[in-house]
């Protein structure tokens with residue numbers, strides 16, 4: 001049987017490798033606005049990501065409203081104040097400070113993109129529901145396809161940002177204040193806020209990420 005020829009991509013393997021391999025994550029951004037057209041192009045590319053059942057249940061909110069960002073920042077801070085009163089956390093100030101800094105990165109860039117995800121009602125989900133499995137079993141057996149799909153889209157979004165000359169920072173630590181953030185963004189269940197991605201021109205040189213050697217991550221059986 002002859003193999004079916006897959007349509008050839010643009011053939012620019014070097015360009016692709018450069019976008020993927022070059023570091024693009026930073027934690028400091030210039031306050032230079034990201035034009036709407038760039039934002040639309042980047043999200044357009046992100047939506048080329050694969051999704052479970054091709055449901056494409058990710059949604060993106062490009063937040064440029066400084067008032068809204070300030071309210072979101074306040075919600076995260078309030079959450080950390082509340083966490084500081086928990087018996088197990090009262091004395092863990094350093095840990096709280098590090099986690100709080102990670103959770104507040106979203107407000108440091110000129111553009112913050114909220115990524116939303118809605119569970120997909122796939123045949124497998126329905127099968128598990130009818131089989132009466134517990135939620136815990138369900139999560140293990142179904143492996144959260146909606147989160148995997150959103151992750152694929154976020155990776156494409158940050159890579160697209162890099163290809164457009166921007167830097168990005170993918171964050172999920174702010175989801176610690178998820179419910180309040182969802183309220184501020186007008187998001188309601190079953191849709192969930194799963195990530196906040198900061199995008200802007202970098203104000204620091206992205207550091208080269210350390211990656212594990214291939215032999216440590218790839219096995220053949």
Ligand SMILES: Cc1cc2nc3c(=O)[nH]c(=O)nc-3n(C[C@H](O)[C@H](O)[C@H](O)COP(=O)(O)O)c2cc1C
Pocket residue numbers: 023024025026101102103105169170171172173174207208209210
């Ligand atoms: C799912 C996910 C969640 C992340 N959440 C945060 C976060 O909340 N705060 C943070 O500072 N970095 C977070 N990071 C890490 C940064 O986005 C980025 O990957 C890190 O700065 C390393 O960059 P590198 O890819 O250049 O190594 C997260 C990364 C991923 C993939």
